[in-house]
Amino acid sequence: MxxxxxxxxxxxxxxxITISLVxxxxxxxxxxxxxFFALLWDRLNVFATVFLGIFVEAVPYLLLGTLASxxxxxxxxxDQMSRWISHRPVAAAVGGAFMGMIFPVCECGVVPLxxxxxxxxxxLSAGIAFLLAAPVLNPIVVxxxxxxFGWGQMLLWRMGVSLIIAVVVGLVFSVEQNxxxxxxxxxxxxxxxxxxxxxxxxxxxxxxxxxxVTADEFFEMGRYLIIGAMLAAALQTFVPQxxxxxxxxxxxxxxxxxxxxxxxxxxCSTVDAFVALGFLGTFSFGSVLSFLVFGPMVDIKSIIMYLxxxxxxxxxxxxxxxxxxxxxxxxxFNYLQP
Amino acid sequence: xxxxxxxxxxxxLLLGLCVFxxxxxxxxxxxxxxxxxxxxxxxxxxxxxxxxxxxxxTEIKRSRQSEQDDDHELAPVSANLWFMLLPLLIGVLxxxxxxxxxxxxxxGFNTNAPLVSADSSAQLFETDSEERNVLDWIKLFNFESxxxxxxGQKASVIGFVYFDETLGKNQFFVSRFVVSCxxxxxxxxxxxxxxxxxxxxxxxxxxxxxxRVRVITLNDQSVxxxxxxxVQSIPVPEQPYLFP
Numbered sequence: 001m002x003x004x005x006x007x008x009x010x011x012x013x014x015x016x017i018t019i020s021l022v023x024x025x026x027x028x029x030x031x032x033x034x035x036f037f038a039l040l041w042d043r044l045n046v047f048a049t050v051f052l053g054i055f056v057e058a059v060p061y062l063l064l065g066t067l068a069s070x071x072x073x074x075x076x077x078x079d080q081m082s083r084w085i086s087h088r089p090v091a092a093a094v095g096g097a098f099m100g101m102i103f104p105v106c107e108c109g110v111v112p113l114x115x116x117x118x119x120x121x122x123x124l125s126a127g128i129a130f131l132l133a134a135p136v137l138n139p140i141v142v143x144x145x146x147x148x149f150g151w152g153q154m155l156l157w158r159m160g161v162s163l164i165i166a167v168v169v170g171l172v173f174s175v176e177q178n179x180x181x182x183x184x185x186x187x188x189x190x191x192x193x194x195x196x197x198x199x200x201x202x203x204x205x206x207x208x209x210x211x212x213v214t215a216d217e218f219f220e221m222g223r224y225l226i227i228g229a230m231l232a233a234a235l236q237t238f239v240p241q242x243x244x245x246x247x248x249x250x251x252x253x254x255x256x257x258x259x260x261x262x263x264x265x266x267x268c269s270t271v272d273a274f275v276a277l278g279f280l281g282t283f284s285f286g287s288v289l290s291f292l293v294f295g296p297m298v299d300i301k302s303i304i305m306y307l308x309x310x311x312x313x314x315x316x317x318x319x320x321x322x323x324x325x326x327x328x329x330x331x332x333f334n335y336l337q338p
Numbered sequence: 339x340x341x342x343x344x345x346x347x348x349x350x351l352l353l354g355l356c357v358f359x360x361x362x363x364x365x366x367x368x369x370x371x372x373x374x375x376x377x378x379x380x381x382x383x384x385x386x387x388x389x390x391x392x393x394x395x396t397e398i399k400r401s402r403q404s405e406q407d408d409d410h411e412l413a414p415v416s417a418n419l420w421f422m423l424l425p426l427l428i429g430v431l432x433x434x435x436x437x438x439x440x441x442x443x444x445x446g447f448n449t450n451a452p453l454v455s456a457d458s459s460a461q462l463f464e465t466d467s468e469e470r471n472v473l474d475w476i477k478l479f480n481f482e483s484x485x486x487x488x489x490g491q492k493a494s495v496i497g498f499v500y501f502d503e504t505l506g507k508n509q510f511f512v513s514r515f516v517v518s519c520x521x522x523x524x525x526x527x528x529x530x531x532x533x534x535x536x537x538x539x540x541x542x543x544x545x546x547x548x549x550r551v552r553v554i555t556l557n558d559q560s561v562x563x564x565x566x567x568x569v570q571s572i573p574v575p576e577q578p579y580l581f582p
Contacts, residue, residue, distance in 0.1 A: 042440030048432040049441075053371040053521030055425050056359070060383035067386070211393040215348055218390070223421035230424070236522060237441075267519055274373075274518035274582070 014304070018227055025238040043237050051233035054301075057268055058108050058225055063218060065109015069116040070213035074206045078121045089125050093170030096126030097163055100134030106269045107135040107296050108225055111305040112217045115183075124179055129170030132322060135269040135296035136162040145292070148273035154285070157333070158292045165293065165325045172317060182314045224308055228301025232266035235300075239264075254287040255330035259323065262295035269296030286333030294326035339416045342401050349394035351422045356387035358429055369577045370436045372520045436578035437515045437524050438542045439500045467491040467551075472514045473580045475551075475562045476527050485553045485560055493564050494548045495529060496572060499539045504556060508536045512547050512564070517579040524579065530554065533566040546570045 026040070086092050105113055114122075114131045122130075135141065137159055145155045176182055201209075247257055258279070267275055272295050276288050283291075298319050306315045359380055362368045368377050465474070467488075472495050479485060497512035505511070511528035531547045539545065549566040 039440075044432060045435045046437065046441040048428050049370060049435065049437055049521045052425065052429055053524075056362075056368065056371045056380060057376060057520040057522075059355070059359075060379045060386070063383055063386045063390075208393060208397070211390060212397060215352065215390050215394055218352075219348060219418040219422060223418045226421050226424050232522065265522055267523055272519070275523040277518070277582070 014227060014307075018231060021231065022234050025234055028238065047233050047237040050236050051229050054229040054232060054266060055226065058229070058301075059222075061106045061268055061270065062108045062221060062225055063214070065105045066112050066214045066217040066221060067210075068103060068105060068109065069112045069217055070210035072113065072116050072120065073213050074210040076120055081117075081120045081122060085122060085126055087123055089123075089171060089174030090167075092123045092126040093129040093167045093174060096122070096129035096170055097133035097137070097166040099126070099130050100137040100166075101139070103134055104138050104140050105134055106138070106141070107299070107302045108221070108268065108305065110134045111302070111309055112221050115309045118179065118183060123174070124176060124182055125170040125174035127170075128173045128318065129166045131166075132169055132297045132318070133163060133166035136293070140270050141273075141296070144270055145273040148277045154289065154292070157289055161289065161293045161326070161329045162296070165297070165322050168325065169318065169321045172321065173314070182310060184309060184311055221305060221308075224305045225301055228266060228299075228304040231304075232264065232300045235264055251284070251286070251334035252331055254283055255290050255327055255334065258283060258287040258291040258330070259294050259326060262291045263299050265295070266299040266301050267295070272296065284334050285337055286330040286335075289333055290326045290330030293329065294322055297322045297326075342398060344416060344419070345394055345398050345401070347416075347419050349391055349398065351419060351426075352387050352394065353391045354426050355422065356384055356391060358426055359384045359387070362429075362434075366576050367434050369579065370434050370521070373517050373579075373581050374577065375581065376519065436574070437517075437521055437526075438498055439513070440542075441515070441524070442500065442513075442526055468494040471495055471580060472497050472512060472527055472529050473516060473582065475529055479560060479562055488551050488562065489553060491551045492549075493529075493551050493562075494546065495564070496544065496546045496575060497528065499531075499541055499543050499545055500526075500528065501541055505530065506532075508532055508534055509563075510536050510539055512545065515579045516582055518582060527580075530556065530561060530563040531566050531569065532563055533569050535569070539569065544572050544574050546572050 086095060100110075103110075103113065110131055113134075114127050117130070118124075118127050142155070142159070145158060149155055173182060247253060262272075265272075265275065273292065276292050276295075279288050279291065303315065303319060306318060310318065359368075362371075363377065363380060363384065368380060372380070463478075470478070470493065475493065475495070478488065482488075495512055497514045500511040500513045502511060510531050510533070512531045513526045513528035515524045515526050517524040531545075531549075533539075533547075546569070547564050547566050548568045548570075549564040552563045552565055553560050554563045555561075
């Protein structure tokens with residue numbers, strides 16, 4: 001029950017941050033002189049269009065992810081899981097990363113699914129590697145990257161670098177023995193009981209339970225998707241993107257700009273290849289690669305969703321290590337093939 | 339909140355979302371938000387939402403029949419529910435409007451869009467010059483080194499009007515937003531229009547510009563300019579964005 005007391009506090013903190021950011025942006029925009037209300041209305045329209053753009057795009061993927069999570073909850077039991085997954089750290093991390101190849105989930109859907117898999121006894125290193133690798137290695141993203149860039153270098157390096165980063169971060173977490181230090185307690189005390197199933201339940205009964213889990217999780221994760229999408233839309237409405245693009249041209253700054261853009265844009269990994277394609281004219285191979293590697297792992301909405309599953313210190317690692325490694329990879333490629 | 343009430347709200351909100359998406363799909367306004375290519379995905383989402391709504395209604399009916407075991411059950415955090423109202427409210431209260439000149443200030447503006455794949459430019463060569471849209475022209479100007487070949491070609495493009503201080507007298511931008519996946523990644527591209535009555539045009543008005551192409555230099559870049567023979571105002575097109 002103590003979980004339920006910590007959650008409203010967290011809610012208010014998140015919403016206070018959201019609200020204060022929006023208010024701050026409004027204050028800044030209000031400093032512009034004439035036609036203030038017309039301007040505000042225009043901005044509000046842009047905000048609404050961008051927000052709904054991200055939301056409409058993400059909802060089907062979030063539904064798929066929560067559906068996968070619901071099916072895992074009902075059809076996979078802990079014994080099966082421990083039989084499949086190795087508990088040696090390297091094997092678990094590599095296995096977890098490759099597991100991403102079979103689940104068609106992007107960065108919104110992968111969060112609830114990973115949490116569910118942790119519940120089922122997936123080792124930490126495997127789960128973290130899965131969390132970071134699945135949004136890039138899954139079949140849909142491979143296809144969309146290939147259709148944007150062709151079956152060539154970009155696809156190869158995107159998958160390769162992402163795989164390495166995912167395994168490294170997974171290994172970092174394998175040092176931690178106690179999962180409770182990494183994961184936030186799960187808020188399922190009441191619905192665990194609700195969804196517990198007799199082993200011989202019929203298929204349709206199982207499907208019914210799976211769909212109820214899907215609905216619950218869609219609301220739980222949808223909330224953070226909505227907060228994240230609103231933040232991203234607010235930033236896009238009030239922070240000029242053109243100035244960001246104007247900064248970057250050097251081999252290091254251009255990578256930094258692409259990484260910042262990956263966080264700011266918050267677009268789904270299944271479609272970001274088409275966006276990255278547009279940058280290829282102005283940005284080098286390495287910079288665009290870093291965008292393609294880092295974007296699926298970390299952006300505004302996924303950070304907010306991670307915060308619901310992991311403790312804050314763990315989220316810092318999950319964000320910082322991929323950031324530094326993508327930066328390094330981007331710079332390396334910029335020097336190798338300028 | 340009692341479990342059954344929670345389930346009812348869930349069902350209603352998901353139904354709302356389902357109807358909202360379906361109405362946007364039916365009116366064609368989905369392309370204000372996402373690339374046409376991803377509309378089937380949203381349709382799939384609508385179907386999945388309908389299945390969830392159906393499951394929830396069945397569950398509510400079931401729990402009403404077995405009254406006693408419902409009393410002590412507590413629902414998950416109910417705050418989750420109210421967040422789902424936000425997209426519905428934003429979608430319903432703020433009238434749908436595609437990205438336009440008011441988005442240009444932050445989303446950036448480009449007469450030299452870096453737009454990809456040289457093979458499509460070969461194809462563009464063969465298309466009739468009057469069939470090309472703004473994006474096609476910009477692509478051609480990016481990929482061809484010899485721009486004189488385009489001078490004098492006939493052009494007929496649509497876009498919204500945008501005025502900018504970098505432009506000369508009687509000139510305006512004919513702009514379109516290019517959206518790769520959703521409105522979040524949209525950016526504007528434009529050709530320059532030149533028309534004696536340019537000052538009578540209103541910003542953001544959609545126009546069909548017909549005329550002949552000339553090359554001018556703007557911010558150190560060669561960009562296509564249309565010497566307009568006619569500028570007609572047209573309604574907002576069904577698909578306001580271009581999809582690369």
